[in-house]
Amino acid sequence: MKSGDMANLKQIAAELSLSVTTVSRALKDGPEVLPSTIARVKEAAKRLGYVPNHHGRALKTGRTLTLTAVLPMETRDYLSDLAKLPLIEGMTLAARQAGYSLSIYSTTPDDDPVESVQRLLQAHSADGLIITRMVSGDPRVKLLLDQGIPFVAFGRTDLDIAYPYVDIDNEQIAYEATRRLMDKGCRRIALQLLVQKDQASATRLAGYRRAMAEAGIRIDPSLIGDGTFTMESSATWFDRLLASSDPPTGLACANELGLLGALHALGRRGLVPGRDVHIVTRDNTRLARFLPANIDVHSVDMADVGHKLVEVLESRIANPLGPVATILLQGRFEPAE
Amino acid sequence: MKSGDMANLKQIAAELSLSVTTVSRALKDGPEVLPSTIARVKEAAKRLGYVPNHHGRALKTGRTLTLTAVLPMETRDYLSDLAKLPLIEGMTLAARQAGYSLSIYSTTPDDDPVESVQRLLQAHSADGLIITRMVSGDPRVKLLLDQGIPFVAFGRTDLDIAYPYVDIDNEQIAYEATRRLMDKGCRRIALQLLVQKDQASATRLAGYRRAMAEAGIRIDPSLIGDGTFTMESSATWFDRLLASSDPPTGLACANELGLLGALHALGRRGLVPGRDVHIVTRDNTRLARFLPANIDVHSVDMADVGHKLVEVLESRIANPLGPVATILLQGRFEPAE
DNA sequence: ATCGAATCCGGTAACGTTGCGATGCCCAGC
DNA sequence: GCTGGGCATCGCAACGTTACCGGATTCGAT
Numbered sequence: 001m002k003s004g005d006m007a008n009l010k011q012i013a014a015e016l017s018l019s020v021t022t023v024s025r026a027l028k029d030g031p032e033v034l035p036s037t038i039a040r041v042k043e044a045a046k047r048l049g050y051v052p053n054h055h056g057r058a059l060k061t062g063r064t065l066t067l068t069a070v071l072p073m074e075t076r077d078y079l080s081d082l083a084k085l086p087l088i089e090g091m092t093l094a095a096r097q098a099g100y101s102l103s104i105y106s107t108t109p110d111d112d113p114v115e116s117v118q119r120l121l122q123a124h125s126a127d128g129l130i131i132t133r134m135v136s137g138d139p140r141v142k143l144l145l146d147q148g149i150p151f152v153a154f155g156r157t158d159l160d161i162a163y164p165y166v167d168i169d170n171e172q173i174a175y176e177a178t179r180r181l182m183d184k185g186c187r188r189i190a191l192q193l194l195v196q197k198d199q200a201s202a203t204r205l206a207g208y209r210r211a212m213a214e215a216g217i218r219i220d221p222s223l224i225g226d227g228t229f230t231m232e233s234s235a236t237w238f239d240r241l242l243a244s245s246d247p248p249t250g251l252a253c254a255n256e257l258g259l260l261g262a263l264h265a266l267g268r269r270g271l272v273p274g275r276d277v278h279i280v281t282r283d284n285t286r287l288a289r290f291l292p293a294n295i296d297v298h299s300v301d302m303a304d305v306g307h308k309l310v311e312v313l314e315s316r317i318a319n320p321l322g323p324v325a326t327i328l329l330q331g332r333f334e335p336a337e
Numbered sequence: 338m339k340s341g342d343m344a345n346l347k348q349i350a351a352e353l354s355l356s357v358t359t360v361s362r363a364l365k366d367g368p369e370v371l372p373s374t375i376a377r378v379k380e381a382a383k384r385l386g387y388v389p390n391h392h393g394r395a396l397k398t399g400r401t402l403t404l405t406a407v408l409p410m411e412t413r414d415y416l417s418d419l420a421k422l423p424l425i426e427g428m429t430l431a432a433r434q435a436g437y438s439l440s441i442y443s444t445t446p447d448d449d450p451v452e453s454v455q456r457l458l459q460a461h462s463a464d465g466l467i468i469t470r471m472v473s474g475d476p477r478v479k480l481l482l483d484q485g486i487p488f489v490a491f492g493r494t495d496l497d498i499a500y501p502y503v504d505i506d507n508e509q510i511a512y513e514a515t516r517r518l519m520d521k522g523c524r525r526i527a528l529q530l531l532v533q534k535d536q537a538s539a540t541r542l543a544g545y546r547r548a549m550a551e552a553g554i555r556i557d558p559s560l561i562g563d564g565t566f567t568m569e570s571s572a573t574w575f576d577r578l579l580a581s582s583d584p585p586t587g588l589a590c591a592n593e594l595g596l597l598g599a600l601h602a603l604g605r606r607g608l609v610p611g612r613d614v615h616i617v618t619r620d621n622t623r624l625a626r627f628l629p630a631n632i633d634v635h636s637v638d639m640a641d642v643g644h645k646l647v648e649v650l651e652s653r654i655a656n657p658l659g660p661v662a663t664i665l666l667q668g669r670f671e672p673a674e
Numbered sequence: 675a676t677c678g679a680a681t682c683c684g685g686t687a688a689c690g691t692t693g694c695g696a697t698g699c700c701c702a703g704c
Numbered sequence: 705g706c707t708g709g710g711c712a713t714c715g716c717a718a719c720g721t722t723a724c725c726g727g728a729t730t731c732g733a734t
Binding site: 049051053054055056058059064066068073081082084085088089092093096101102103104105106108122124125231260264287291 | 386388390391392393395396401403405410418419421422425426429430433438439440441442443445459462568597601624628
């Protein structure tokens with residue numbers, strides 16, 4: 001097996017004194033080819049180490065067998081989006097299984113999201129796009145729909161247009177988290193959000209509001225924190241809450257990072273989670289499960305999200321005009337240890 | 338701007354009554370084209386929204402402008418390889434900057450690494466491969482060299498063959514970590530390794546040994562732990578060491594996960610890091626920096642590793658027969674806060 | 675005035691694949 | 705014996721791009 005030994009259809013055809021056309025069809029089990037010929041062709045293909053040339057096929061058919069995921073990267077703080085790793089894993093494995101390869105297009109905070117998508121769909125080097133980090137009224141949705149490029153979004157937005165997405169039911173999760181804290185007797189419940197522009201935060205807030213309204217508790221805006229939480233900012237934020245005259249007795253964390261920060265703030269004051277303050281957190285990486293603290297965990301399988309994203313995108317590519325699939329994934333409380 | 342409006346060379350040529358050849362050349366600033374023509378062509382290209390067809394070009398030139406990174410994914414425990422996120426970020430951004438797109442090929446523990454690489458290079462849908470998680474005598478190196486496929490490895494191995502790699506100087510880092518612990522008075526120093534087959538662990542162990550030998554301290558094998566450390570296994574491992582008759586007074590952690598586990602073990606016994614036991618850790622995600630504990634951090638910029646991997650691969654593609662570039666990145670102690 | 679070179683451009687072919695129409699063949703039916 | 709119709713296979717063209725070679729025009733040099 002030497003270096004440039006990439007066999008192609010022509011070589012197989014020559015080997016068997018067949019035409020390129022017949023070889024091509026035989027490899028696809030075309031009904032117009034004699035079964036015995038198909039067998040001969042496949043044998044020769046295997047023997048010569050034939051693998052179809054991606055670009056020849058893509059050029060002819062227009063399909064590239066490539067999916068592209070647009071992922072914003074935090075260049076400063078990798079811990080702030082731990083969920084991305086299982087997400088990437090889920091997407092790549094599902095793509096591979098479906099015969100696609102998945103390409104990652106990282107964007108920095110400097111990149112304009114719309115411009116990034118524009119560049120990608122112009123290059124039309126992918127059969128479909130996965131976009132994430134949806135914002136309110138996200139302009140990318142209209143852009144992609146107009147261009148007729150198959151895509152799927154991780155996250156809903158507040159547009160009237162129907163488009164395919166997979167999302168986490170943040171409303172329900174925040175609702176249940178708040179309820180759980182109430183069950184433990186909390187009435188002053190602090191809530192961590194992420195960037196406010198992010199649609200996920202808005203729905204999270206809605207779930208919190210619903211639970212509070214049902215319980216007839218007035219919402220204290222000072223207990224709701226938003227921003228890009230690092231561990232440090234989470235700690236100082238929660239520390240200030242704890243220092244107030246009427247400190248919270250419950251906290252719903254947005255993710256691992258917010259949790260670690262909050263735990264730090266508690267630790268400094270000698271407070272114990274589960275006794276002085278009750279905590280529910282989202283956890284994408286099973287971090288909380290092991291921490292030596294009494295914490296309720298409400299988790300979503302991010303690898304599953306990745307899988308589902310690819311599945312939806314796949315069906316979208318196969319049938320661009322079909323019904324728009326939307327998937328809403330529920331979170332569930334991990335069994336307390 | 339409608340759906341299928343992908344302009345091609347032919348359309349630009351027709352628009353300007355030029356030949357396709359000239360248009361192609363003009364867009365590359367070919368010296369055989371009149372500057373004024375180049376200007377006209379570029380204007381028309383921009384106006385018609387021309388973007389070069391990836392597959393046409395790839396088919397003709399044999400270059401795909403795609404790089405593929407083979408990344409093993411831990412499907413059970415995402416925290417065990419946090420370094421992967423900054424690595425991915427570094428690779429994708431560097432690739433993008435160089436005009437390449439980067440495709441991720443995830444492998445599960447079930448996949449045979451050699452077979453994965455074989456499949457990838459057969460598909461020759463990438464100009465180059467990035468392979469990681471090198472093992473002793475890694476057979477992929479010979480395979481890739483034989484096939485003449487440009488590649489770069491993250492990590493060295495113990496082969497006699499020269500091949501391009503980027504690696505972290507684990508020997509030096511472990512040496513310095515051990516020395517640091519000695520400087521604080523430790524003589525019984527525990528060391529966390531990862532999977533032993535992994536080349537990184539072997540060099541890490543070598544650095545530890547060198548420091549110990551220089552100090553004339555006999556090595557106690559029971560203080561050296563290896564395996565795939567989760568937080569749990571790290572905690573139980575370190576807990577058992579602490580329970581022994583002659584417990585360690587220093588610990589060099591392999592990563593964030595090992596650190597968290599060890600801290601947990603300490604916490605349960607009421608021991609304080611920096612007082613009862615000194616700790617040095619590797620940290621890829623700036624986790625340790627914020628923990629409320631006195632810990633020395635020895636860090637390597639994983640995003641930089643990703644950048645360097647792409648750079649080396651690029652130069653390899655540009656000049657496949659040139660000298661083999663190898664880069665060894667030093668770690669450095671973070672300034673203690 | 676003629677030639678050679680330089681400059682600018684066009685035509686053709688090819689990369690590997692697939693789709694469409696055509697071709698040869700065998701055999702049943704009159 | 706000639707026709708018609710499946711059947712298996714083939715040839716040609718095309719996707720969009722670039723490489724190669726050749727043609728045309730202009731200009732300076734002899």
